[in-house]
Amino acid sequence: MSGWETGPDDEETGAMMRAVVRQLKLWREAAGLTQAEFGTAIGYGEELVSSVERGRRIPRPEYLDAADEALRAGGKIAALKHDVAEVRYPKKVRGLKRLEAEAVELGAYNNSVVHGLLQTTEYARAVFGSRRPPFTTDELEERLSARVSRQEIISEATARPLFSFVQCESTLRRPIGGRMVLRGQLERLLQVARLPNVDLQVLPLSHEENSGLAGSFRLLRLKDGTTVGHVEVQHISRVIADPREVQLLDMRYGTIRAQALNPRESMALIEKVLGET
Known part of the structure:
Protein backbone atom coordinates (compact mmCIF):
# COMPACT_ATOMS: atom_id res chain seq x y z
CA MET A 1 0.00 0.00 0.00
CA ALA A 85 -9.39 6.13 -9.30
CA GLU A 86 -8.58 9.77 -10.04
CA VAL A 87 -7.66 11.16 -6.62
CA ARG A 88 -4.82 8.67 -6.21
CA TYR A 89 -2.87 10.55 -8.88
CA PRO A 90 -0.84 13.69 -8.07
CA LYS A 91 -2.95 16.83 -7.89
CA LYS A 92 -1.30 18.55 -10.87
CA VAL A 93 -1.87 15.46 -13.03
CA ARG A 94 -5.57 15.39 -12.18
CA GLY A 95 -5.90 19.06 -13.10
CA LEU A 96 -4.15 18.55 -16.42
CA LYS A 97 -6.27 15.50 -17.23
CA ARG A 98 -9.45 17.52 -16.62
CA LEU A 99 -8.25 20.29 -18.91
CA GLU A 100 -7.51 17.74 -21.62
CA ALA A 101 -10.96 16.23 -21.17
CA GLU A 102 -12.54 19.68 -21.63
CA ALA A 103 -10.50 20.49 -24.73
CA VAL A 104 -11.93 20.45 -28.25
CA GLU A 105 -8.47 21.09 -29.68
CA LEU A 106 -5.03 20.48 -28.24
CA GLY A 107 -1.74 21.69 -29.68
CA ALA A 108 1.70 20.94 -28.27
CA TYR A 109 5.34 21.59 -29.09
CA ASN A 110 8.08 19.47 -27.51
CA ASN A 111 11.82 19.80 -27.89
CA SER A 112 13.17 17.58 -25.08
CA VAL A 113 11.13 14.35 -25.08
CA VAL A 114 8.17 12.90 -26.96
CA HIS A 115 4.91 14.41 -25.71
CA GLY A 116 3.40 12.53 -22.77
CA LEU A 117 0.18 11.69 -24.63
CA LEU A 118 2.24 9.97 -27.32
CA GLN A 119 4.68 8.04 -25.13
CA THR A 120 4.80 4.27 -24.98
CA THR A 121 4.84 2.74 -21.51
CA GLU A 122 8.47 1.72 -21.89
CA TYR A 123 9.51 5.19 -23.07
CA ALA A 124 7.58 6.90 -20.26
CA ARG A 125 9.18 4.58 -17.70
CA ALA A 126 12.62 5.53 -19.01
CA VAL A 127 11.74 9.25 -18.87
CA PHE A 128 10.58 9.02 -15.27
CA GLY A 129 13.55 6.78 -14.45
CA SER A 130 16.00 9.46 -15.58
CA ARG A 131 14.81 11.89 -12.93
CA ARG A 132 17.34 13.04 -10.31
CA PRO A 133 16.95 12.68 -7.44
CA PRO A 134 15.19 9.47 -8.51
CA PHE A 135 11.60 8.57 -7.76
CA THR A 136 11.00 5.63 -5.46
CA THR A 137 9.63 2.52 -7.15
CA ASP A 138 6.11 3.33 -5.93
CA GLU A 139 6.33 6.97 -7.00
CA LEU A 140 7.52 5.96 -10.46
CA GLU A 141 4.70 3.45 -10.87
CA GLU A 142 2.16 6.04 -9.70
CA ARG A 143 3.30 8.60 -12.25
CA LEU A 144 3.51 5.99 -14.99
CA SER A 145 -0.04 4.86 -14.29
CA ALA A 146 -1.23 8.48 -14.32
CA ARG A 147 0.44 9.17 -17.66
CA VAL A 148 -1.01 6.05 -19.29
CA SER A 149 -4.50 6.92 -17.99
CA ARG A 150 -4.28 10.37 -19.65
CA GLN A 151 -3.62 8.74 -23.01
CA GLU A 152 -7.17 7.36 -23.08
CA ILE A 153 -8.21 10.71 -24.56
CA ILE A 154 -6.59 9.78 -27.89
CA SER A 155 -9.20 7.45 -29.27
CA GLU A 156 -9.73 6.41 -32.87
CA ALA A 157 -13.35 5.60 -32.00
CA THR A 158 -14.33 9.14 -30.96
CA ALA A 159 -11.91 11.10 -33.19
CA ARG A 160 -12.17 13.93 -30.66
CA PRO A 161 -10.66 16.27 -29.73
CA LEU A 162 -8.43 17.52 -32.53
CA PHE A 163 -4.73 17.08 -31.83
CA SER A 164 -1.73 18.89 -33.23
CA PHE A 165 1.76 17.87 -32.15
CA VAL A 166 5.08 19.34 -33.24
CA GLN A 167 8.14 17.36 -32.20
CA CYS A 168 11.67 18.63 -32.58
CA GLU A 169 13.69 16.08 -34.55
CA SER A 170 16.03 15.74 -31.56
CA THR A 171 13.26 13.90 -29.68
CA LEU A 172 13.14 11.29 -32.45
CA ARG A 173 16.86 10.59 -32.22
CA ARG A 174 17.55 10.74 -28.49
CA PRO A 175 17.67 7.04 -27.45
CA ILE A 176 15.88 7.37 -24.12
CA GLY A 177 15.58 3.88 -22.68
CA GLY A 178 17.81 2.40 -25.37
CA ARG A 179 17.48 1.71 -29.09
CA MET A 180 14.68 -0.86 -28.82
CA VAL A 181 12.58 1.46 -26.63
CA LEU A 182 13.17 4.25 -29.14
CA ARG A 183 12.11 1.98 -32.02
CA GLY A 184 8.88 1.17 -30.22
CA GLN A 185 8.31 4.86 -29.61
CA LEU A 186 8.85 5.78 -33.26
CA GLU A 187 6.44 3.05 -34.32
CA ARG A 188 3.89 4.46 -31.87
CA LEU A 189 4.30 7.94 -33.39
CA LEU A 190 3.60 6.56 -36.86
CA GLN A 191 0.53 4.75 -35.55
CA VAL A 192 -0.92 7.86 -33.89
CA ALA A 193 -0.04 10.06 -36.88
CA ARG A 194 -2.42 8.00 -39.02
CA LEU A 195 -5.44 8.83 -36.83
CA PRO A 196 -7.91 11.17 -38.58
CA ASN A 197 -7.96 13.71 -35.75
CA VAL A 198 -4.18 13.95 -35.29
CA ASP A 199 -1.68 16.16 -37.11
CA LEU A 200 1.87 15.20 -36.19
CA GLN A 201 4.69 17.40 -37.47
CA VAL A 202 8.45 17.32 -37.06
CA LEU A 203 10.68 20.39 -36.91
CA PRO A 204 13.98 19.21 -38.47
CA LEU A 205 17.33 20.02 -36.93
CA SER A 206 18.48 21.14 -40.37
CA HIS A 207 16.04 24.07 -40.37
CA GLU A 208 17.72 27.30 -39.36
CA GLU A 209 14.54 28.78 -37.84
CA ASN A 210 13.00 27.43 -34.65
CA SER A 211 10.72 29.70 -32.64
CA GLY A 212 10.39 27.09 -29.89
CA LEU A 213 13.88 27.36 -28.45
CA ALA A 214 12.44 28.75 -25.20
CA GLY A 215 11.00 25.33 -24.42
CA SER A 216 8.02 23.01 -24.70
CA PHE A 217 4.43 24.17 -24.18
CA ARG A 218 0.88 23.30 -25.08
CA LEU A 219 -2.39 25.07 -25.90
CA LEU A 220 -5.86 23.79 -25.08
CA ARG A 221 -9.01 25.22 -26.65
CA LEU A 222 -11.88 24.44 -24.31
CA LYS A 223 -15.55 23.73 -24.93
CA ASP A 224 -16.59 27.15 -23.62
CA GLY A 225 -14.51 28.88 -26.31
CA THR A 226 -11.60 29.92 -24.10
CA THR A 227 -7.99 28.91 -24.66
CA VAL A 228 -5.43 28.18 -21.96
CA GLY A 229 -1.74 27.40 -22.13
CA HIS A 230 0.35 25.01 -20.11
CA VAL A 231 4.09 25.01 -19.52
CA GLU A 232 6.14 22.59 -17.47
CA VAL A 233 9.81 22.96 -16.61
CA GLN A 234 11.78 21.08 -13.99
CA HIS A 235 9.38 20.72 -11.00
CA ILE A 236 7.08 23.60 -12.05
CA SER A 237 3.77 22.99 -13.81
CA ARG A 238 1.82 26.14 -14.70
CA VAL A 239 -1.53 26.71 -16.40
CA ILE A 240 -1.66 30.06 -18.24
CA ALA A 241 -5.06 31.72 -18.47
CA ASP A 242 -4.09 35.38 -19.02
CA PRO A 243 -5.42 36.19 -22.53
CA ARG A 244 -2.31 38.20 -23.43
CA GLU A 245 0.07 35.41 -22.49
CA VAL A 246 -2.10 32.82 -24.22
CA GLN A 247 -2.15 34.95 -27.37
CA LEU A 248 1.65 35.05 -27.41
CA LEU A 249 1.82 31.26 -27.10
CA ASP A 250 -0.79 30.89 -29.83
CA MET A 251 1.18 33.11 -32.19
CA ARG A 252 4.39 31.26 -31.38
CA TYR A 253 2.78 27.87 -31.97
CA GLY A 254 1.45 28.98 -35.33
CA THR A 255 4.96 30.06 -36.32
CA ILE A 256 6.46 26.76 -35.15
CA ARG A 257 3.92 24.78 -37.19
CA ALA A 258 4.81 26.84 -40.26
CA GLN A 259 8.52 26.15 -39.68
CA ALA A 260 7.96 22.39 -39.33
CA LEU A 261 7.48 19.79 -42.05
CA ASN A 262 3.89 19.08 -43.03
CA PRO A 263 2.33 15.86 -41.63
CA ARG A 264 3.11 13.75 -44.71
CA GLU A 265 6.74 14.89 -44.82
CA SER A 266 6.98 14.38 -41.06
CA MET A 267 5.84 10.76 -41.30
CA ALA A 268 8.47 10.19 -43.98
CA LEU A 269 11.16 11.59 -41.68
CA ILE A 270 10.00 9.44 -38.76
CA GLU A 271 10.12 6.37 -41.01
CA LYS A 272 13.64 7.36 -42.10
CA VAL A 273 14.83 7.71 -38.50
CA LEU A 274 13.16 4.39 -37.63
CA GLY A 275 15.07 2.73 -40.44
CA GLU A 276 18.32 4.15 -39.08
CA THR A 277 17.65 3.06 -35.50
Missing part, protein backbone atom coordinates in the same frame (compact mmCIF):
# COMPACT_ATOMS: atom_id res chain seq x y z
CA SER A 2 3.02 2.30 -0.02
CA GLY A 3 2.85 5.26 -2.38
CA TRP A 4 -0.88 5.78 -1.77
CA GLU A 5 -0.65 8.34 1.01
CA THR A 6 -2.96 11.34 0.91
CA GLY A 7 -1.43 14.80 0.68
CA PRO A 8 -2.15 17.24 3.52
CA ASP A 9 -2.84 20.13 1.11
CA ASP A 10 -5.03 18.19 -1.32
CA GLU A 11 -8.59 19.20 -0.44
CA GLU A 12 -10.20 17.15 -3.21
CA THR A 13 -8.50 13.95 -2.09
CA GLY A 14 -9.44 14.72 1.51
CA ALA A 15 -13.12 15.21 0.71
CA MET A 16 -13.30 12.05 -1.38
CA MET A 17 -11.47 10.00 1.22
CA ARG A 18 -13.79 11.15 4.01
CA ALA A 19 -16.76 9.83 2.02
CA VAL A 20 -15.01 6.53 1.19
CA VAL A 21 -13.80 6.05 4.77
CA ARG A 22 -17.29 6.68 6.12
CA GLN A 23 -18.69 3.89 3.93
CA LEU A 24 -15.91 1.43 4.79
CA LYS A 25 -16.27 2.04 8.50
CA LEU A 26 -20.08 1.75 8.44
CA TRP A 27 -19.91 -1.59 6.61
CA ARG A 28 -17.22 -2.94 8.97
CA GLU A 29 -19.09 -1.91 12.11
CA ALA A 30 -22.37 -3.27 10.74
CA ALA A 31 -20.61 -6.62 10.34
CA GLY A 32 -19.49 -6.44 13.98
CA LEU A 33 -15.78 -6.59 13.16
CA THR A 34 -12.92 -4.79 14.86
CA GLN A 35 -10.19 -3.30 12.71
CA ALA A 36 -7.93 -6.24 13.60
CA GLU A 37 -10.59 -8.81 12.69
CA PHE A 38 -11.41 -7.01 9.48
CA GLY A 39 -7.72 -6.84 8.56
CA THR A 40 -7.38 -10.58 9.09
CA ALA A 41 -10.46 -11.22 6.93
CA ILE A 42 -9.09 -9.24 3.97
CA GLY A 43 -5.41 -10.13 4.37
CA TYR A 44 -4.10 -6.79 5.63
CA GLY A 45 -2.68 -5.66 8.95
CA GLU A 46 -4.63 -3.74 11.59
CA GLU A 47 -2.30 -0.75 11.24
CA LEU A 48 -3.06 -0.40 7.54
CA VAL A 49 -6.82 -0.74 8.10
CA SER A 50 -6.53 2.00 10.70
CA SER A 51 -4.57 4.22 8.29
CA VAL A 52 -7.26 3.80 5.64
CA GLU A 53 -10.09 4.56 8.06
CA ARG A 54 -8.29 7.67 9.29
CA GLY A 55 -7.93 8.89 5.72
CA ARG A 56 -4.13 8.64 5.70
CA ARG A 57 -3.98 5.97 3.00
CA ILE A 58 -5.97 5.68 -0.23
CA PRO A 59 -7.27 2.11 -0.53
CA ARG A 60 -6.03 0.24 -3.59
CA PRO A 61 -8.55 -1.53 -5.86
CA GLU A 62 -7.60 -4.95 -4.43
CA TYR A 63 -8.26 -3.66 -0.90
CA LEU A 64 -11.76 -2.57 -1.87
CA ASP A 65 -12.43 -5.84 -3.69
CA ALA A 66 -11.35 -7.84 -0.65
CA ALA A 67 -13.48 -5.64 1.64
CA ASP A 68 -16.50 -6.05 -0.61
CA GLU A 69 -16.18 -9.84 -0.50
CA ALA A 70 -15.47 -10.07 3.24
CA LEU A 71 -18.36 -7.78 4.15
CA ARG A 72 -20.71 -9.31 1.55
CA ALA A 73 -21.47 -5.86 0.16
CA GLY A 74 -22.62 -7.15 -3.20
CA GLY A 75 -20.41 -4.80 -5.21
CA LYS A 76 -21.28 -1.63 -3.29
CA ILE A 77 -17.80 -1.29 -1.78
CA ALA A 78 -16.04 -2.41 -4.96
CA ALA A 79 -17.88 0.38 -6.78
CA LEU A 80 -15.85 2.88 -4.73
CA LYS A 81 -12.88 2.03 -6.94
CA HIS A 82 -14.25 4.44 -9.52
CA ASP A 83 -14.42 7.23 -6.94
CA VAL A 84 -10.80 6.86 -5.84
Whole structure:
Protein backbone atom coordinates (compact mmCIF):
# COMPACT_ATOMS: atom_id res chain seq x y z
CA MET A 1 0.00 0.00 0.00
CA SER A 2 3.02 2.30 -0.02
CA GLY A 3 2.85 5.26 -2.38
CA TRP A 4 -0.88 5.78 -1.77
CA GLU A 5 -0.65 8.34 1.01
CA THR A 6 -2.96 11.34 0.91
CA GLY A 7 -1.43 14.80 0.68
CA PRO A 8 -2.15 17.24 3.52
CA ASP A 9 -2.84 20.13 1.11
CA ASP A 10 -5.03 18.19 -1.32
CA GLU A 11 -8.59 19.20 -0.44
CA GLU A 12 -10.20 17.15 -3.21
CA THR A 13 -8.50 13.95 -2.09
CA GLY A 14 -9.44 14.72 1.51
CA ALA A 15 -13.12 15.21 0.71
CA MET A 16 -13.30 12.05 -1.38
CA MET A 17 -11.47 10.00 1.22
CA ARG A 18 -13.79 11.15 4.01
CA ALA A 19 -16.76 9.83 2.02
CA VAL A 20 -15.01 6.53 1.19
CA VAL A 21 -13.80 6.05 4.77
CA ARG A 22 -17.29 6.68 6.12
CA GLN A 23 -18.69 3.89 3.93
CA LEU A 24 -15.91 1.43 4.79
CA LYS A 25 -16.27 2.04 8.50
CA LEU A 26 -20.08 1.75 8.44
CA TRP A 27 -19.91 -1.59 6.61
CA ARG A 28 -17.22 -2.94 8.97
CA GLU A 29 -19.09 -1.91 12.11
CA ALA A 30 -22.37 -3.27 10.74
CA ALA A 31 -20.61 -6.62 10.34
CA GLY A 32 -19.49 -6.44 13.98
CA LEU A 33 -15.78 -6.59 13.16
CA THR A 34 -12.92 -4.79 14.86
CA GLN A 35 -10.19 -3.30 12.71
CA ALA A 36 -7.93 -6.24 13.60
CA GLU A 37 -10.59 -8.81 12.69
CA PHE A 38 -11.41 -7.01 9.48
CA GLY A 39 -7.72 -6.84 8.56
CA THR A 40 -7.38 -10.58 9.09
CA ALA A 41 -10.46 -11.22 6.93
CA ILE A 42 -9.09 -9.24 3.97
CA GLY A 43 -5.41 -10.13 4.37
CA TYR A 44 -4.10 -6.79 5.63
CA GLY A 45 -2.68 -5.66 8.95
CA GLU A 46 -4.63 -3.74 11.59
CA GLU A 47 -2.30 -0.75 11.24
CA LEU A 48 -3.06 -0.40 7.54
CA VAL A 49 -6.82 -0.74 8.10
CA SER A 50 -6.53 2.00 10.70
CA SER A 51 -4.57 4.22 8.29
CA VAL A 52 -7.26 3.80 5.64
CA GLU A 53 -10.09 4.56 8.06
CA ARG A 54 -8.29 7.67 9.29
CA GLY A 55 -7.93 8.89 5.72
CA ARG A 56 -4.13 8.64 5.70
CA ARG A 57 -3.98 5.97 3.00
CA ILE A 58 -5.97 5.68 -0.23
CA PRO A 59 -7.27 2.11 -0.53
CA ARG A 60 -6.03 0.24 -3.59
CA PRO A 61 -8.55 -1.53 -5.86
CA GLU A 62 -7.60 -4.95 -4.43
CA TYR A 63 -8.26 -3.66 -0.90
CA LEU A 64 -11.76 -2.57 -1.87
CA ASP A 65 -12.43 -5.84 -3.69
CA ALA A 66 -11.35 -7.84 -0.65
CA ALA A 67 -13.48 -5.64 1.64
CA ASP A 68 -16.50 -6.05 -0.61
CA GLU A 69 -16.18 -9.84 -0.50
CA ALA A 70 -15.47 -10.07 3.24
CA LEU A 71 -18.36 -7.78 4.15
CA ARG A 72 -20.71 -9.31 1.55
CA ALA A 73 -21.47 -5.86 0.16
CA GLY A 74 -22.62 -7.15 -3.20
CA GLY A 75 -20.41 -4.80 -5.21
CA LYS A 76 -21.28 -1.63 -3.29
CA ILE A 77 -17.80 -1.29 -1.78
CA ALA A 78 -16.04 -2.41 -4.96
CA ALA A 79 -17.88 0.38 -6.78
CA LEU A 80 -15.85 2.88 -4.73
CA LYS A 81 -12.88 2.03 -6.94
CA HIS A 82 -14.25 4.44 -9.52
CA ASP A 83 -14.42 7.23 -6.94
CA VAL A 84 -10.80 6.86 -5.84
CA ALA A 85 -9.39 6.13 -9.30
CA GLU A 86 -8.58 9.77 -10.04
CA VAL A 87 -7.66 11.16 -6.62
CA ARG A 88 -4.82 8.67 -6.21
CA TYR A 89 -2.87 10.55 -8.88
CA PRO A 90 -0.84 13.69 -8.07
CA LYS A 91 -2.95 16.83 -7.89
CA LYS A 92 -1.30 18.55 -10.87
CA VAL A 93 -1.87 15.46 -13.03
CA ARG A 94 -5.57 15.39 -12.18
CA GLY A 95 -5.90 19.06 -13.10
CA LEU A 96 -4.15 18.55 -16.42
CA LYS A 97 -6.27 15.50 -17.23
CA ARG A 98 -9.45 17.52 -16.62
CA LEU A 99 -8.25 20.29 -18.91
CA GLU A 100 -7.51 17.74 -21.62
CA ALA A 101 -10.96 16.23 -21.17
CA GLU A 102 -12.54 19.68 -21.63
CA ALA A 103 -10.50 20.49 -24.73
CA VAL A 104 -11.93 20.45 -28.25
CA GLU A 105 -8.47 21.09 -29.68
CA LEU A 106 -5.03 20.48 -28.24
CA GLY A 107 -1.74 21.69 -29.68
CA ALA A 108 1.70 20.94 -28.27
CA TYR A 109 5.34 21.59 -29.09
CA ASN A 110 8.08 19.47 -27.51
CA ASN A 111 11.82 19.80 -27.89
CA SER A 112 13.17 17.58 -25.08
CA VAL A 113 11.13 14.35 -25.08
CA VAL A 114 8.17 12.90 -26.96
CA HIS A 115 4.91 14.41 -25.71
CA GLY A 116 3.40 12.53 -22.77
CA LEU A 117 0.18 11.69 -24.63
CA LEU A 118 2.24 9.97 -27.32
CA GLN A 119 4.68 8.04 -25.13
CA THR A 120 4.80 4.27 -24.98
CA THR A 121 4.84 2.74 -21.51
CA GLU A 122 8.47 1.72 -21.89
CA TYR A 123 9.51 5.19 -23.07
CA ALA A 124 7.58 6.90 -20.26
CA ARG A 125 9.18 4.58 -17.70
CA ALA A 126 12.62 5.53 -19.01
CA VAL A 127 11.74 9.25 -18.87
CA PHE A 128 10.58 9.02 -15.27
CA GLY A 129 13.55 6.78 -14.45
CA SER A 130 16.00 9.46 -15.58
CA ARG A 131 14.81 11.89 -12.93
CA ARG A 132 17.34 13.04 -10.31
CA PRO A 133 16.95 12.68 -7.44
CA PRO A 134 15.19 9.47 -8.51
CA PHE A 135 11.60 8.57 -7.76
CA THR A 136 11.00 5.63 -5.46
CA THR A 137 9.63 2.52 -7.15
CA ASP A 138 6.11 3.33 -5.93
CA GLU A 139 6.33 6.97 -7.00
CA LEU A 140 7.52 5.96 -10.46
CA GLU A 141 4.70 3.45 -10.87
CA GLU A 142 2.16 6.04 -9.70
CA ARG A 143 3.30 8.60 -12.25
CA LEU A 144 3.51 5.99 -14.99
CA SER A 145 -0.04 4.86 -14.29
CA ALA A 146 -1.23 8.48 -14.32
CA ARG A 147 0.44 9.17 -17.66
CA VAL A 148 -1.01 6.05 -19.29
CA SER A 149 -4.50 6.92 -17.99
CA ARG A 150 -4.28 10.37 -19.65
CA GLN A 151 -3.62 8.74 -23.01
CA GLU A 152 -7.17 7.36 -23.08
CA ILE A 153 -8.21 10.71 -24.56
CA ILE A 154 -6.59 9.78 -27.89
CA SER A 155 -9.20 7.45 -29.27
CA GLU A 156 -9.73 6.41 -32.87
CA ALA A 157 -13.35 5.60 -32.00
CA THR A 158 -14.33 9.14 -30.96
CA ALA A 159 -11.91 11.10 -33.19
CA ARG A 160 -12.17 13.93 -30.66
CA PRO A 161 -10.66 16.27 -29.73
CA LEU A 162 -8.43 17.52 -32.53
CA PHE A 163 -4.73 17.08 -31.83
CA SER A 164 -1.73 18.89 -33.23
CA PHE A 165 1.76 17.87 -32.15
CA VAL A 166 5.08 19.34 -33.24
CA GLN A 167 8.14 17.36 -32.20
CA CYS A 168 11.67 18.63 -32.58
CA GLU A 169 13.69 16.08 -34.55
CA SER A 170 16.03 15.74 -31.56
CA THR A 171 13.26 13.90 -29.68
CA LEU A 172 13.14 11.29 -32.45
CA ARG A 173 16.86 10.59 -32.22
CA ARG A 174 17.55 10.74 -28.49
CA PRO A 175 17.67 7.04 -27.45
CA ILE A 176 15.88 7.37 -24.12
CA GLY A 177 15.58 3.88 -22.68
CA GLY A 178 17.81 2.40 -25.37
CA ARG A 179 17.48 1.71 -29.09
CA MET A 180 14.68 -0.86 -28.82
CA VAL A 181 12.58 1.46 -26.63
CA LEU A 182 13.17 4.25 -29.14
CA ARG A 183 12.11 1.98 -32.02
CA GLY A 184 8.88 1.17 -30.22
CA GLN A 185 8.31 4.86 -29.61
CA LEU A 186 8.85 5.78 -33.26
CA GLU A 187 6.44 3.05 -34.32
CA ARG A 188 3.89 4.46 -31.87
CA LEU A 189 4.30 7.94 -33.39
CA LEU A 190 3.60 6.56 -36.86
CA GLN A 191 0.53 4.75 -35.55
CA VAL A 192 -0.92 7.86 -33.89
CA ALA A 193 -0.04 10.06 -36.88
CA ARG A 194 -2.42 8.00 -39.02
CA LEU A 195 -5.44 8.83 -36.83
CA PRO A 196 -7.91 11.17 -38.58
CA ASN A 197 -7.96 13.71 -35.75
CA VAL A 198 -4.18 13.95 -35.29
CA ASP A 199 -1.68 16.16 -37.11
CA LEU A 200 1.87 15.20 -36.19
CA GLN A 201 4.69 17.40 -37.47
CA VAL A 202 8.45 17.32 -37.06
CA LEU A 203 10.68 20.39 -36.91
CA PRO A 204 13.98 19.21 -38.47
CA LEU A 205 17.33 20.02 -36.93
CA SER A 206 18.48 21.14 -40.37
CA HIS A 207 16.04 24.07 -40.37
CA GLU A 208 17.72 27.30 -39.36
CA GLU A 209 14.54 28.78 -37.84
CA ASN A 210 13.00 27.43 -34.65
CA SER A 211 10.72 29.70 -32.64
CA GLY A 212 10.39 27.09 -29.89
CA LEU A 213 13.88 27.36 -28.45
CA ALA A 214 12.44 28.75 -25.20
CA GLY A 215 11.00 25.33 -24.42
CA SER A 216 8.02 23.01 -24.70
CA PHE A 217 4.43 24.17 -24.18
CA ARG A 218 0.88 23.30 -25.08
CA LEU A 219 -2.39 25.07 -25.90
CA LEU A 220 -5.86 23.79 -25.08
CA ARG A 221 -9.01 25.22 -26.65
CA LEU A 222 -11.88 24.44 -24.31
CA LYS A 223 -15.55 23.73 -24.93
CA ASP A 224 -16.59 27.15 -23.62
CA GLY A 225 -14.51 28.88 -26.31
CA THR A 226 -11.60 29.92 -24.10
CA THR A 227 -7.99 28.91 -24.66
CA VAL A 228 -5.43 28.18 -21.96
CA GLY A 229 -1.74 27.40 -22.13
CA HIS A 230 0.35 25.01 -20.11
CA VAL A 231 4.09 25.01 -19.52
CA GLU A 232 6.14 22.59 -17.47
CA VAL A 233 9.81 22.96 -16.61
CA GLN A 234 11.78 21.08 -13.99
CA HIS A 235 9.38 20.72 -11.00
CA ILE A 236 7.08 23.60 -12.05
CA SER A 237 3.77 22.99 -13.81
CA ARG A 238 1.82 26.14 -14.70
CA VAL A 239 -1.53 26.71 -16.40
CA ILE A 240 -1.66 30.06 -18.24
CA ALA A 241 -5.06 31.72 -18.47
CA ASP A 242 -4.09 35.38 -19.02
CA PRO A 243 -5.42 36.19 -22.53
CA ARG A 244 -2.31 38.20 -23.43
CA GLU A 245 0.07 35.41 -22.49
CA VAL A 246 -2.10 32.82 -24.22
CA GLN A 247 -2.15 34.95 -27.37
CA LEU A 248 1.65 35.05 -27.41
CA LEU A 249 1.82 31.26 -27.10
CA ASP A 250 -0.79 30.89 -29.83
CA MET A 251 1.18 33.11 -32.19
CA ARG A 252 4.39 31.26 -31.38
CA TYR A 253 2.78 27.87 -31.97
CA GLY A 254 1.45 28.98 -35.33
CA THR A 255 4.96 30.06 -36.32
CA ILE A 256 6.46 26.76 -35.15
CA ARG A 257 3.92 24.78 -37.19
CA ALA A 258 4.81 26.84 -40.26
CA GLN A 259 8.52 26.15 -39.68
CA ALA A 260 7.96 22.39 -39.33
CA LEU A 261 7.48 19.79 -42.05
CA ASN A 262 3.89 19.08 -43.03
CA PRO A 263 2.33 15.86 -41.63
CA ARG A 264 3.11 13.75 -44.71
CA GLU A 265 6.74 14.89 -44.82
CA SER A 266 6.98 14.38 -41.06
CA MET A 267 5.84 10.76 -41.30
CA ALA A 268 8.47 10.19 -43.98
CA LEU A 269 11.16 11.59 -41.68
CA ILE A 270 10.00 9.44 -38.76
CA GLU A 271 10.12 6.37 -41.01
CA LYS A 272 13.64 7.36 -42.10
CA VAL A 273 14.83 7.71 -38.50
CA LEU A 274 13.16 4.39 -37.63
CA GLY A 275 15.07 2.73 -40.44
CA GLU A 276 18.32 4.15 -39.08
CA THR A 277 17.65 3.06 -35.50
